[in-house]
Each structure stands twice: as C-alpha cells, then as structure tokens.
Amino acid sequence: MDRRLFVRTLALPCFAARAADADARFTVEARFYEKQPHKKIKCKLCPRECVIDDRERGYCGARENRGGTYYSLVWARVCAAHVDPIEKKPLFHFLPGSTAFSVATAGCNVNCKFCQNWDISQVRPEQVSGTYIPPKDLAALTRRNDCRSIAYTYSEPVVFCEYVLDSAEAGRAAGVKSVVISGGYVQEEPLKQLCRRVDAIKIDLKGFSEKYFKEVVNGELKPVLNALAIIRKLGTWCEVVYLVVPSLNDSDEEFRSLARWIKTELGPDVPLHFSRFYPEYLLKNLPPTPLPTLERAKAICDAEGLHYVYIGNVPGHPAESTWCPKCRRAVVERAGFAVRAVHLDKGKCHFCQQAIPGIWEG
Ligand code: SF4
Numbered sequence: 001m002d003r004r005l006f007v008r009t010l011a012l013p014c015f016a017a018r019a020a021d022a023d024a025r026f027t028v029e030a031r032f033y034e035k036q037p038h039k040k041i042k043c044k045l046c047p048r049e050c051v052i053d054d055r056e057r058g059y060c061g062a063r064e065n066r067g068g069t070y071y072s073l074v075w076a077r078v079c080a081a082h083v084d085p086i087e088k089k090p091l092f093h094f095l096p097g098s099t100a101f102s103v104a105t106a107g108c109n110v111n112c113k114f115c116q117n118w119d120i121s122q123v124r125p126e127q128v129s130g131t132y133i134p135p136k137d138l139a140a141l142t143r144r145n146d147c148r149s150i151a152y153t154y155s156e157p158v159v160f161c162e163y164v165l166d167s168a169e170a171g172r173a174a175g176v177k178s179v180v181i182s183g184g185y186v187q188e189e190p191l192k193q194l195c196r197r198v199d200a201i202k203i204d205l206k207g208f209s210e211k212y213f214k215e216v217v218n219g220e221l222k223p224v225l226n227a228l229a230i231i232r233k234l235g236t237w238c239e240v241v242y243l244v245v246p247s248l249n250d251s252d253e254e255f256r257s258l259a260r261w262i263k264t265e266l267g268p269d270v271p272l273h274f275s276r277f278y279p280e281y282l283l284k285n286l287p288p289t290p291l292p293t294l295e296r297a298k299a300i301c302d303a304e305g306l307h308y309v310y311i312g313n314v315p316g317h318p319a320e321s322t323w324c325p326k327c328r329r330a331v332v333e334r335a336g337f338a339v340r341a342v343h344l345d346k347g348k349c350h351f352c353q354q355a356i357p358g359i360w361e362g
C-alpha cells in the first residue's frame with residue numbers, strides 16, 4: 001500500500017488536524033539552539049549550525065525563528081506512515097521478522113542526489129499534507145498494527161528530533177521499541193539524547209570521502225564518522241549502510257578504507273550493508289549498481305576482517321542472510337525482506353554456540 005494512502009485510510013482519520021489549529025499543534029520550541037543578539041538564533045542540532053534571523057528558517061526548512069525563539073514546525077506532523085519489515089530499514093540484527101511502524105515528517109538537513117524520498121525530504125512542511133499523530137497515539141498505533149518498534153525514517157529524523165525523543169519515550173512506556181534511520185549528520189548532544197532513548201540506529205554512511213559528501217550529499221563525512229563513534233561508545237545498537245553508486249563511490253580504495261575504519265573505530269561486529277543503487281532524483285543518468293561491484297565491495301570488507309557484511313536490494317542473494325563467523329552456517333536465513341528461518345538460541349549460533357551480536361529478543 002502506498003504510504004500516504006495508509007496515512008489517509010488507516011492512521012485514524014480522527015487525528016487529522018483541522019487547518020485552523022494545525023500549525024499550533026505541530027509547533028514546539030526547539031531543544032538544541034542558542035539565542036543570539038538582535039533576535040537571531042544559532043541552531044545546534046546539526047553541524048550546519050544555521051544562524052537564523054527572526055521569521056526565517058534553517059536550511060532544513062523544518063525549523064523557524066519567531067521573535068528570537070526557535071521552533072520545530074514538524075512535531076507530530078506525520079507526512080508518511082507505513083508498516084514495514086524491519087529488514088527493509090535495513091536492520092538485520094534487530095528482532096528479525098518483526099515489523100516497524102514507520103513514520104516521517106518533511107525536511108532534511110542534506111540533499112543527496114540519489115534521494116528516493118526527495119518529495120518529502122526536500123520540501124517545507126506546509127508543502128505536503130501532514131497528519132497529527134502525537135507520541136502516545138503513535139505508540140498506540142504501533143501496538144494496534146502488531147509492530148514491535150516505531151521507525152523514524154524516509155526523510156531525516158534529526159530534523160524532527162523533538163518528536164523522535166518524545167515518541168520514543170511514549171513507546172517505551174507502551175512496550176514498543178524505537179529505531180532511527182538517519183544520515184548521522186547531527187551534533188553530539190542531540191545524538192547522545194537520541195542514543196539514550198532509542199533502541200537501535202541505522203546510519204546511512206553514503207560514501208567515504210569528503211569529496212563525495214560535498215558533491216553528492218551536500219554534507220560532510222567527518223561529523224558522520226564522529227556520530228558513529230559516539231553511538232558505538234554509548235552502546236546503542238548500530239548498523240551501517242553504504243549505498244554503492246556506480247562511478248561515484250565504488251573504488252576498491254574506498255571500500256578498503258571504509259572497512260579498516262569500521263574495524264578500528266567500531267569493531268568487526270558492526271553490520272555493514274552494501275546497498276544497490278537504482279537511478280533516482282538527480283542521478284537518473286547512472287545505471288543500477290552491477291552485482292559484481294557489490295560482491296567486490298563485500299569481498300574486500302570480508303578480507304579486512306568484518307564479520308557481518310551484507311548485500312542489499314538484490315533479493316535472493318546469499319549475502320542477505322546472517323552467517324555465523326565461526327562455523328559459517330546461516331543463523332538467520334532471509335529472502336528479500338522475508339525471514340525464512342532463525343537458528344539462534346538466546347543470541348548464540350544454534351550450531352556452534354558462537355555469540356552473534358544484536359537485539360534478538362525483547
Ligand atoms: S537542523 Fe536544520 S536549522 Fe538546524 S543546523 Fe541543521 S539544517 Fe540548520
């Protein structure tokens with residue numbers, strides 16, 4: 001089902017905001033900013049640190065200065081919602097076979113040329129329809145749809161971070177987990193707060209050179225690496241995705257540097273997903289990633305000693321499954337987004353008792 005259709009039909013029409021009071025209900029004071037002279041503010045949510053005059057917005061378009069106070073305009077303003085397999089995020093070491101109630105609000109703090117969701121990430125909140133779903137209702141919807149977790153996804157959860165924090169808390173009280181799907185372009189303090197409240201974070205690392213980040217993402221690599229190191233240090237479950245774009249970020253050298261950095265800074269057990277690119281948005285001129293390129297990336301990272309290297313967006317490929325690094329048997333068998341079998345006993349390989357890191361129960 002199309003996710004906007006889902007919002008219209010299933011997501012409790014009674015939550016739909018009336019136009020007259022919609023803006024007030026969606027507007028909350030931002031949590032990460034500094035006041036400056038002359039009613040200016042400096043946003044401290046992401047590394048852009050936008051300095052914003054009164055009545056103006058930051059780069060992401062989702063936050064506005066009103067008289068020297070900074071506001072998020074997207075609290076509970078859900079523009080997309082859908083029930084997804086957790087494997088679609090992808091999170092492969094997190095409650096396999098479960099579903100996540102997945103939500104987004106409008107806006108993003110970068111502009112990836114390959115964005116699949118540019119119609120909600122690159123617009124202002126008022127340019128797409130929003131459904132009012134406050135945190136307790138989001139948690140209730142998650143349970144009603146038999147989902148084990150809320151996923152903050154599709155656009156960039158960093159720019160709707162106040163809603164994520166409040167919803168994760170409401171979710172926890174209602175017995176549902178929270179997972180964040182992010183580009184990781186975020187400052188340290190909001191990231192630490194996210195880590196304390198959510199159960200897993202998937203970071204789209206996108207590339208491994210500042211040049212690529214500048215030219216294709218309109219962001220920076222270094223803060224994303226810093227964010228990954230912080231997540232790992234704080235112990236929040238983390239998986240990394242690298243979208244392989246033909247001719248732009250697919251060299252042996254990039255794959256090798258990536259593997260070495262992950263092994264040294266995060267450890268060999270952090271799952272790494274090489275995802276196939278399909279032509280989208282501003283990169284329609286490029287072909288889909290050839291399968292041999294993805295297999296080359298995996299082979300390089302396997303050889304560098306990473307334990308869980310996956311290939312994504314290639315349904316039926318053996319590298320969709322989780323293989324025990326000790327006995328080499330499949331401990332989670334997948335086909336596309338479906339989980340065919342799980343051979344784990346309390347987080348250990350059923351065949352050789354090797355511990356497989358992840359959140360497998362609960
Ligand atoms: S979150 Fe938005 S307003 Fe804040 S610094 Fe980033 S782009 Fe600018």
Ligand code: SF4
Pocket residue numbers: 108109110111112114115116117118121154155156183
């Ligand atoms: S970070 Fe995600 S939502 Fe934002 S532009 Fe990039 S791909 Fe799109």
